[in-house]
Amino acid sequence: MRWRDASLPLLVFAALAIAPFIGxxxxxxxxxxxxxxxxxxxxxxxxxxxxxAGLVSLGHAAMLGVGAYAVVVLDxxxxxxxxxVLPVAVLAAALFALLTGAVAIRxxxxxxxxxxxxxxxxxxxxxxxxAIYGGDDGYxxxxxxxxAGSRFLEGRLAxxxxxxxxxxxTWLLVQxxxxxxxxxxxxxxxxxxVRAQAVGFxxxxxxxxxxxxxxxxxxxxxxxxxxxxEFVAPAYLTWQRSGDLxxxxxxxxxxxxxxxxxxxxxxxLIEEWLAxxxxxxxxxxxxxxxxxxxxxxxxxxxxLRR
Amino acid sequence: xSALLELRGLSKRFGGLAVTQDVSLSLALGExxxxxxxxxxxxxxxxxxxxxxxxxxxxxxxxLGEDVTALGLAARARRGLARSFQxxxxxxxxxxxxxxxxxxxxxxxxxxxxxxxxxxxAALNARAMAALDEMGLAARAGVPASALSHGEKxxxxxAIALAMExxxxxxxxxxxxxxxxxxxxxxxxxxxxxxxxxxLLIEHDMPAVFALADRISVxxxxxxxxxxxxxxxxxxxxxxxxxLGDDE
Ligand SMILES: Nc1ncnc2c1ncn2[C@@H]1O[C@H](COP(=O)(O)OP(=O)(O)OP(=O)(O)O)[C@@H](O)[C@H]1O
Ligand SMILES: [Mg+2]
Numbered sequence: 250m251r252w253r254d255a256s257l258p259l260l261v262f263a264a265l266a267i268a269p270f271i272g273x274x275x276x277x278x279x280x281x282x283x284x285x286x287x288x289x290x291x292x293x294x295x296x297x298x299x300x301x302a303g304l305v306s307l308g309h310a311a312m313l314g315v316g317a318y319a320v321v322v323l324d325x326x327x328x329x330x331x332x333x334v335l336p337v338a339v340l341a342a343a344l345f346a347l348l349t350g351a352v353a354i355r356x357x358x359x360x361x362x363x364x365x366x367x368x369x370x371x372x373x374x375x376x377x378x379x380a381i382y383g384g385d386d387g388y389x390x391x392x393x394x395x396x397a398g399s400r401f402l403e404g405r406l407a408x409x410x411x412x413x414x415x416x417x418x419t420w421l422l423v424q425x426x427x428x429x430x431x432x433x434x435x436x437x438x439x440x441x442x443v444r445a446q447a448v449g450f451x452x453x454x455x456x457x458x459x460x461x462x463x464x465x466x467x468x469x470x471x472x473x474x475x476x477x478x479e480f481v482a483p484a485y486l487t488w489q490r491s492g493d494l495x496x497x498x499x500x501x502x503x504x505x506x507x508x509x510x511x512x513x514x515x516x517x518l519i520e521e522w523l524a525x526x527x528x529x530x531x532x533x534x535x536x537x538x539x540x541x542x543x544x545x546x547x548x549x550x551x552x553l554r555r
Numbered sequence: 556x557s558a559l560l561e562l563r564g565l566s567k568r569f570g571g572l573a574v575t576q577d578v579s580l581s582l583a584l585g586e587x588x589x590x591x592x593x594x595x596x597x598x599x600x601x602x603x604x605x606x607x608x609x610x611x612x613x614x615x616x617x618x619l620g621e622d623v624t625a626l627g628l629a630a631r632a633r634r635g636l637a638r639s640f641q642x643x644x645x646x647x648x649x650x651x652x653x654x655x656x657x658x659x660x661x662x663x664x665x666x667x668x669x670x671x672x673x674x675x676x677a678a679l680n681a682r683a684m685a686a687l688d689e690m691g692l693a694a695r696a697g698v699p700a701s702a703l704s705h706g707e708k709x710x711x712x713x714a715i716a717l718a719m720e721x722x723x724x725x726x727x728x729x730x731x732x733x734x735x736x737x738x739x740x741x742x743x744x745x746x747x748x749x750x751x752x753x754x755l756l757i758e759h760d761m762p763a764v765f766a767l768a769d770r771i772s773v774x775x776x777x778x779x780x781x782x783x784x785x786x787x788x789x790x791x792x793x794x795x796x797x798x799l800g801d802d803e
Contacts, residue, residue, distance in 0.1 A: 425669070425670050425672075426669055426670075428672040428673065428674065429668055429669045429670055429671060429672065429673055430660055430665075430666045430667075430668040430669075430671070430673045430676075431666060431667055431668060431669050432669075432673070433653070433656075433657060433660065433666075433673045433674075434657070434660075434666050436648075436649075437646050437649065437657050440646045440647060440648055440649070441644060441645065441646050441647070443608070443628070443640075443644055444644050444645060444646055445629075445657075446627065446628040446629040446632065447606070447628055447629075447632055447637075447638060447640075447644065448632055448657055448658040448661045448715065448719060449629050449632035449633040449658075449661035449662070449719070450629055450657075450661060450666065451627065451629040451630070455666070455667075458667070
């Protein structure tokens with residue numbers, strides 16, 4: 250990890266840590282920040298795939314969906330202990346990633362995009378057909394999970410700092426993965442697959458492991474999303490949601506997880522800000538995104554670096 | 556001495572074009588076997604089949620006594636079959652050092668290691684640096700491969716191949732694009748190293764070929780039309796007609 254790549258996220262984390270005490274402590278602001286942090290985790294996990302491994306997935310929302318629906322299934326069965334729910338949800342998302350990734354990673358380029366999209370849609374339609382969990386209408390959780398029996402997560406600040414801790418942990422993990430031997434092989438295979446093979450690395454297994462790790466982190470983000478809203482619906486798994494995540498990653502910049510972090514925070518917050526200004530905010534947001542893609546080749550973090 | 560590498564009846568067609576026709580040849584430890592022939596003779600395509608980049612239509616590649624015909628490029632590389640590319644094949648965003656360190660990493664333990672920064676692994680860097688140094692690239696270790704000159708890129712290709720500690724080295728025109736002085740240095744270097752492995756060398760630079768090769772095979776239109784010692788090849792009338800030109 251290079252210092253300049255670390256300084257930006259550390260600044261962001263510090264800002265998020267003091268935000269509740271400098272005027273962003275009300276319910277609405279904290280809800281918004283939690284949402285931004287959760288999408289930050291999801292986007293960073295996706296950036297491991299897109300930026301690190303060159304795998305442009307258009308089905309990443311399904312990982313969040315599997316995590317969120319694991320919460321629903323367990324809630325329905327009366328299991329609401331985070332120490333059980335979180336590992337189960339993360340493993341479920343990892344397993345989903347393993348099964349779908351094992352197929353998807355055999356393809357590349359546009360085929361990979363299409364097949365991840367197809368798996369995402371499959372998961373979406375599956376959840377909307379689950380009548381016992383509310384089908385299209387979704388499922389309202391009775392309350393947030395307990396942590397070792399305590400109602401810790403109900404506290405606004407506690408939830409805020411839980412999200413922040415997991416956000417920072419996700420950044421550390423993704424950055425460490427990219428810097429490791431494993432990440433070096435991933436990055437090499439992304440830049441020049443034949444070169445990676447010629448020194449003895451068959452990229453498939455490395456990519457699959459990356460896909461599973463990204464799925465697991467996505468699953469964790471899905472759990473947090475369910476807790477933030479205390480509600481889960483198939484809308485979590487739409488392909489538009491996958492597209493949003495991809496956009497956060499690309500807008501922020503592909504140079505590392507800090508790009509995805511900045512991209513996610515920027516999009517969630519700008520969306521909110523524009524929505525407050527005018528109800529026609531999408532008409533402003535759309536062209537803004539297009540301009541960003543055209544003019545910010547290194548993403549937002551590339552802009553900051555100049 | 557038993558052969559490190561043996562090609563048995565390799566054949567390959569691209570549509571109607573027979574690019575490799577029943578090619579058999581062998582390579583022993585410490586030997587430089589040069590493969591020469593006019594442009595389009597099928598030399599690179601043959602290297603592709605030996606290295607596992609392309610699958611042959613028929614025939615076998617036997618490496619260290621094992622039939623590796625069904626294995627891919629990566630699996631053959633892990634067994635000690637290294638190749639360089641005629642068209643430079645590098646990791647443009649990696650530094651020269653990291654290009655080589657990746658090759659060292661492939662030969663030193665598992666790469667399913669997730670937390671320790673690879674760039675800080677002194678053992679990998681030291682061996683990578685030694686390979687760069689051998690190629691005279693030590694001073695350029697920190698430069699991204701994309702920013703190297705053409706000649707330096709060729710040297711980096713070789714440094715990567717050497718860092719793989721191969722048993723057999725497949726070199727596809729390693730001297731193309733290097734200056735005369737540089738070429739001389741590389742020839743001396745390869746001559747010094749060749750006891751470590753066997754080299755299958757494709758090269759258009761005839762003085763270099765005759766300086767290095769223990770055996771020469773001549774490929775024309777996908778067929779081996781002559782094979783023998785440098786002296787025998789020099790004297791072969793058919794070869795002179797096909798390739799060397801009568802003025803030589
Ligand atoms: N993928 C391919 N599809 C169709 N034809 C090909 C393909 N690759 C090579 N060829 C043809 O096969 C023949 C042999 O090509 P090859 O690159 O092996 O020649 P070469 O001996 O290495 O030539 P040079 O000395 O110019 O490098 C050429 O006629 C080339 O056009
Ligand atoms: Mg060639």
